[in-house]
Amino acid sequence: MEYENVYMLGIGGIGMSALARFFLHEGKRVAGYDRTPSPLTAALEAEGAAIHYTDDVTCIPAGFRDRERTLAVYTPAVHDDHSELTWLREQGFRVIKRSQMLGILAExxxxxxxxxxxxxxxxxxxxxxxxxxxxxxxxxxxxxxxxxxxxxxxxxxxxxxxxxxxxxxxxxxxxxxxxxxxxxxxxxxxxxxxxxxxxxxxxxxxxxxxxxxxxxxxxxxxxxxxxxxxxxxxxxxxxxxxxxxxxxxxxxxxxxxxxxxxxxxxxxxxxxxxxxxxxxxxxxxxxxxxxxxxxxxxxxxxxxxxxxxxxSFEGVKRRFEFYVNTPRQVYMDDYAHHPRELAAALSSLRGMFPGRRITAIFQPHLYTRTRDLYREFASSLSLADEVVLVPIYPAREEPIEGVTSELIGGLLTVPWRLADREELAGVVAAMETDVVVSFGAGNIDACCGALAEALRRKA
The missing domain is CATH 3.40.1190.10 (Mur-like, catalytic domain)
Known part of the structure; x- marks a missing residue:
């Protein structure tokens, strides 16, 4: 690739961060923007990427402002009206989607x-x-x-x-x-x-x-x-x-x-x-x-x-990831965010822990997905014995009137409650629990440490 620099919008996404790592390995200079810091962005910064978290053209490093030397790559999760994306296009940079870059690398x-x-x-x-x-x-x-x-x-x-x-x-x-x-x-x-x-x-x-x-x-x-x-x-x-x-x-x-x-x-x-x-x-x-x-x-x-x-396969982070596994308390976290995934995970848990009580914690991902699939979510989550719902993680979306986690709760056939993410560990600690599993593709994983500590104390 003829470019010396790669500037990445949405660099902290799981797919974008893999590309960033690839370019760093190839000796390219890498910089980028993301909405919030995360373990992925911290790792990329440690590996040499320059990352900022404010949508501001002035934050683009000086060396990445040369369109002849810089390729811009973005994730479709970044909106078209993003000011940095708009500026890069107006200045004549070559700007391509992550999927297009992956296709090029696959040649x-x-x-x-x-x-x-x-x-x-x-x-x-x-x-x-x-x-x-x-x-x-x-x-x-x-x-x-x-x-x-x-x-x-x-x-x-x-x-x-x-x-x-x-x-x-x-x-x-x-x-x-x-x-x-x-x-x-x-x-x-x-x-x-x-x-x-x-x-x-x-x-x-x-x-x-x-x-x-x-x-x-x-x-x-x-x-x-x-x-x-x-x-x-x-x-x-x-x-x-x-x-x-x-x-x-x-x-x-x-x-x-x-x-x-x-x-x-x-x-x-x-x-x-x-x-x-x-x-x-x-x-x-x-x-x-x-x-x-x-x-x-x-x-x-x-x-x-x-x-x-x-x-020897050890799996993927946030896929059936166990934090606590004792005879008295079990806690695992999973990335499942589609009704079919939830149903498969819960039925697998039934096979692994027959006769034990399962508490499912779920953070819906996206207002549109919740609006379109709330009935299916309720059906799948009803495979648990009890459910704790967390407010919807919006990701790239704006709220939709009337679309909340309560849409799912209203159709559950098992006991349920709503809890804010910040209070989740305390709520679960006060409950009678046996096997606990948290689900979601948003930021519920930030609660895993506190949930695990609360359940270890109970064990």
Missing amino acids: GKYVMAVAGTHGKTTTTTLVAWLNSRMADGSAFLGGISRNFGSNLVLGGGRRLAVEADEFDRSFLRLHPDVAVVTSADADHLDIYGTHAAVREAFAQFVRQIRPGGDLVIRQGVDIALDNPAIGVWRYAYDEPCDFYARNIRLTANGHYRFDLVVPDGVIADCTLGVPGWVNIENAVAAVATLWCAARREARPLDGERLREAMA
């Missing part, structure tokens, strides 16, 4: 792209981890991998694992060699308008798989499959199809052991290093992806190395 690579309205971050991270133990390659992840300690993986091989985000139709910048579709549920309706439009975007993503490539799609996902130049493979948790798990049994530590069926055989006695039945399904998708890559290279999967890699 010349064997791209393994994971898409879906939920499940994609863990599945992408599994693909990256299994690939690193069995072959080589790089990855741009949508979460912080516990194994890599980062959302960026740099390797020497041609394979590239990427999380393909449907927000703002970003994934349509990619032309993968093998694509995974974990789900195509109604989400981001503020952008798409209808569920039919969401499904059509996923169908277009499938059309962009390169000729001779492969699609790995979860059994039951309803999208048009009209790309005749690719192979189509179905996967499931335990439903017989091309790739699935069988002989699934729960181990003493709450993890699962299973046999993994692939088209040319069975990989027996696999154990995944993280709990939850939904992660077995994610692992099946990841193995299917690696199987397609190995098939393209005319070499079989090494079953023993695959077993070792799955057993």
Whole structure:
């Protein structure tokens, strides 16, 4: 890339921060803006990025004001009327979206792209981890991998694992060699308008798989499959199809052991290093992806190395992340923010802790998502025994009249209460609790330390 400098608007986002790390590794000078400081921005500053938190053109470092030497990259979460974005465009800088940059970096690579309205971050991270133990390659992840300690993986091989985000139709910048579709549920309706439009975007993503490539799609996902130049493979948790798990049994530590069926055989006695039945399904998708890559290279999967890699997988920050796990108190945190994710996580917890009382804490993410899916949220959260709702995290949105967390609460079939985020630890400490789980994609994770401390005292 001919530019010396990269200026990033929304640099603290999980996807943008991975790009920032990549450019720093490549020896570029990196600076940027974000709304608020976070652990991600603190890490980037420690790695050499210059970051400010006020939307003010005068805060752009002097060295980044030269349009001949500076490339500007922004996330679609930044509004078009953002003053710095407006100035960069008016001054003639090359300004591109994150998704376009990712597409550029993917050129010349064997791209393994994971898409879906939920499940994609863990599945992408599994693909990256299994690939690193069995072959080589790089990855741009949508979460912080516990194994890599980062959302960026740099390797020497041609394979590239990427999380393909449907927000703002970003994934349509990619032309993968093998694509995974974990789900195509109604989400981001503020952008798409209808569920039919969401499904059509996923169908277009499938059309962009390169000729001779492969699609790995979860059994039951309803999208048009009209790309005749690719192979189509179905996967499931335990439903017989091309790739699935069988002989699934729960181990003493709450993890699962299973046999993994692939088209040319069975990989027996696999154990995944993280709990939850939904992660077995994610692992099946990841193995299917690696199987397609190995098939393209005319070499079989090494079953023993695959077993070792799955057993050593440590998961993703904020995905089934345990803070307290004692016989008297359990507390875990999860990023789930879609009704299907909540239902999968709560049913997994029922399997891990049979007969125990589950308290779910939920911070809805976005007013539009709450407005569109509050009935589905109530249905999923009613799988818990008790619910604590936190006010909606707005992210990029302005409030919508009448849309509050109480919309969900009014339809819950289990006891519930509302608590501000600042008082959450005290509220939960005063409750009768057994297994507690916090959910949300906003800033509820800032409460995890205080919640864990309160529940450890009770234990």
